Structures are given as C-alpha cells and as structure tokens.
Amino acid sequence: MAPASKRRNKRRRAAVIEPAAGGMRLWAPWRYSYLRSAHSATPECIFCFGKLSAAQRKRRLVLVATERSLVMLNLYPYNNGHLMVAPRRHVASPELLSRDERAEIGEVVAAAVRALRSELRPVGLNVGANLGRAAGAGFADHMHWHVVPRWDGDNNFMPVLASTRVLSQSLEDSYRQLSPVFKALEAGLAS
Numbered sequence: 485m486a487p488a489s490k491r492r493n494k495r496r497r498a499a500v501i502e503p504a505a506g507g508m509r510l511w512a513p514w515r516y517s518y519l520r521s522a523h524s525a526t527p528e529c530i531f532c533f534g535k536l537s538a539a540q541r542k543r544r545l546v547l548v549a550t551e552r553s554l555v556m557l558n559l560y561p562y563n564n565g566h567l568m569v570a571p572r573r574h575v576a577s578p579e580l581l582s583r584d585e586r587a588e589i590g591e592v593v594a595a596a597v598r599a600l601r602s603e604l605r606p607v608g609l610n611v612g613a614n615l616g617r618a619a620g621a622g623f624a625d626h627m628h629w630h631v632v633p634r635w636d637g638d639n640n641f642m643p644v645l646a647s648t649r650v651l652s653q654s655l656e657d658s659y660r661q662l663s664p665v666f667k668a669l670e671a672g673l674a675s
C-alpha cells in the first residue's frame with residue numbers, strides 16, 4: 485500500500501473508482517472546468533418552434549404540439565420510445581408555469597405513460613425532470629419531463645463505459661408507431 489501522500493497525488497491526476505452505496509462511484513474532479521466551459525454557449529432551444537408542417541414535425545420528432553404543451557421523441561434516446569414532454573413557453577422550472585399549463589402537462593405525461601404502456605409494453609418507466617445543468621439538463625432553460633420506458637436487462641455496461649446505447653427500434657419506427665396515438669391525444673386537447 486502506498487503512503488497516504490502518494491495516494492492523494494494520484495487522486496489529483498486521475499479519475500478514481502470507489503465503492504459507494506448502490507454501486508461504484510467514479511470521481512473525476514478535473515471534469516468540473518470542462519463541464520463549465522462545455523455549457524457556456526447557449527444552443528438553439530429545441531423546444532421552441534412555431535407552426536410546423538407535417539414533414540417538419542416528423543423531422544423534429546414532434547408528436548404533440550398544442551397551445552400549452554408538446555411531446556417529442558428524444559433524438560438521443562436512453563431507450564426505445566424515450567419521450568420528452570414540455571410546455572410551449574420557454575420557462576426553466578415548473579413553478580413558473582401557469583395553473584392551466586401544469587394541468588395540461590400533467591394530463592399529457594399521464595397520456596404518454598398510457599401510450600407507451602400500450603404500444604411498447606415496458607416493464608417499468610422512468611418519469612422525471614432535470615432542473616438546471618448541474619442536475620443533468622441538456623436544455624436547462626426550457627424545462628421538460630422525460631418519460632422513458634424500461635425493460636428488464638435494458639441497461640448494460642455500454643452506457644456507463646462508452647456513452648453508447650443499444651436500441652432495438654429506429655427513431656423513424658418509434659415515430660411511426662406512436663404518431664397515431666398522440667394525434668388522437670392532440671385532437672382531444674385542442675377540443
């Protein structure tokens with residue numbers, strides 16, 4: 485075993501893997517400056533758009549777009565059928581939403597879960613929002629909920645080691661399968 489001072493020096497240079505509650509924890513303190521610089525530029529907001537043609541909707545993977553809410557497939561999905569539900573307004577946090585927006589979005593999240601259950605038959609789902617970049621939000625200024633279907637054994641070592649995900653359905657196929665279900669939801673919300 486190396487002396488304590490040597491072990492500390494080593495820790496400064498390299499990421500360290502240590503056991504932690506619920507699994508292993510990767511320590512990489514040098515990533516902090518990278519994470520800050522990587523997010524300094526503001527990318528175009530993917531959730532803000534005007535009226536879209538059917539072709540544009542398909543290209544942007546938009547399944548629902550009402551006055552208050554939208555649903556789209558995630559272009560970088562964690563799993564097949566990974567949906568994002570968002571308000572139409574560019575706001576960063578749920579307390580900034582109106583009561584009507586919160587009511588509609590609550591309905592849409594429930595409808596998204598129902599649609600994924602009936603179309604893709606997942607064993608479980610993750611539903612949640614990351615508020616702020618530190619919490620993992622890619623588009624922190626426009627809040628959105630993720631609705632991710634899960635199957636037993638769908639999470640292997642690939643996402644952890646190589647940022648690579650194994651998906652069995654293409655985004656085009658997911659869009660084609662889910663589109664009619666969400667068209668009906670959109671029509672119901674508009675009426």
Ligand SMILES: [Zn+2]
Nearest residue numbers: 529532574626
């Ligand atoms: Zn936006």
